[in-house]
Amino acid sequence: MSNYLKKLIVKPDSKIRLKHFDPGYHGTHESHKSALPEIEENRQKMQELQYLMYAENKHSLLIVLQGLDAGGKDGVVRHVLTGMNPSGCIASNFKQPTARELAHDFLWRVHPHVPGKGSVAIFNRSHYEDVLVARVHNLVPEKIWSKRYDQINDFERLIATENNTTVLKFFLHISKEEQLERFKKRLDDPARQWKISDSDYKERDYWKDYIEAFEDVLSKTSTERAPWFIIPANHKWFRDLAISQIITRAMEEMNMQLPTPTVNLAEIRREYHQAAGAEKSGHSKNK
Numbered sequence: 534m535s536n537y538l539k540k541l542i543v544k545p546d547s548k549i550r551l552k553h554f555d556p557g558y559h560g561t562h563e564s565h566k567s568a569l570p571e572i573e574e575n576r577q578k579m580q581e582l583q584y585l586m587y588a589e590n591k592h593s594l595l596i597v598l599q600g601l602d603a604g605g606k607d608g609v610v611r612h613v614l615t616g617m618n619p620s621g622c623i624a625s626n627f628k629q630p631t632a633r634e635l636a637h638d639f640l641w642r643v644h645p646h647v648p649g650k651g652s653v654a655i656f657n658r659s660h661y662e663d664v665l666v667a668r669v670h671n672l673v674p675e676k677i678w679s680k681r682y683d684q685i686n687d688f689e690r691l692i693a694t695e696n697n698t699t700v701l702k703f704f705l706h707i708s709k710e711e712q713l714e715r716f717k718k719r720l721d722d723p724a725r726q727w728k729i730s731d732s733d734y735k736e737r738d739y740w741k742d743y744i745e746a747f748e749d750v751l752s753k754t755s756t757e758r759a760p761w762f763i764i765p766a767n768h769k770w771f772r773d774l775a776i777s778q779i780i781t782r783a784m785e786e787m788n789m790q791l792p793t794p795t796v797n798l799a800e801i802r803r804e805y806h807q808a809a810g811a812e813k814s815g816h817s818k819n820k
Contacts, residue, residue, distance in 0.1 A: 575777035600705030
């Protein structure tokens with residue numbers, strides 16, 4: 534079994550060129566049917582590990598999803614992460630900032646959504662929009678967005694060290710041809726037409742600019758505490774396989790344990806048997 538935690542990670546200080554990464558890579562499996570048992574096993578493990586995380590209340594997990602339009606961010610949330618208990622897992626989506634948010638630093642709107650101990654947070658788009666869209670569309674000057682890489686690294690270091698948060702960041706890598714094919718499927722499928730945006734084809738004109746922006750993000754902000762993973766995502770099933778395996782293995786490395794009971798179990802057992810005996814006696818008298 535391939536170890537995608539090691540294979541797909543972006544090592545710190547790497548110089549990334551996405552043309553060297555095949556978005557159609559699918560590992561040793563040839564089909565969704567072949568990969569499905571492993572995906573299901575990973576989902577089950579994630580569910581069990583999330584329960585441990587919630588019970589132990591010492592760790593937290595932040596999952597960041599980024600990619601070009603139709604890259605599959607919603608699909609990851611729907612197919613990979615739905616096995617997690619929603620009471621301990623919250624998804625946030627950072628779109629165009631509001632006027633109030635723009636009146637603050639760019640991380641101001643993000644910090645309230647990072648996970649507390651015992652919980653998981655998913656960022657479906659994230660603080661990285663401020664070095665992607667903001668850069669590509671010149672929403673702020675280069676002297677502003679160019680400083681944000683270090684500010685993001687400091688922010689992620691803060692939550693990792695101060696709150697014991699594991700940060701896993703996934704770039705969903707698809708080809709330009711695959712994106713167009715997915716746009717076609719949206720047009721042909723009434724259940725997906727709500728996803729169509731006026732900007733879909735206009736944004737394709739900026740493909741090269743976005744690729745360059747992502748390459749800088751991957752090169753400048755993949756750290757030991759908050760690594761990026763380049764996920765080949767032309768095959769949706771391989772995307773789900775790789776991400777579910779990486780999350781599972783990262784959670785296993787936390788070495789979480791169920792906490793020791795805080796009550797006197799012998800006394801609680803005595804109270805239980807006393808209550809059970811009284812209940813049984815009451816039923817007998819009512820007959």
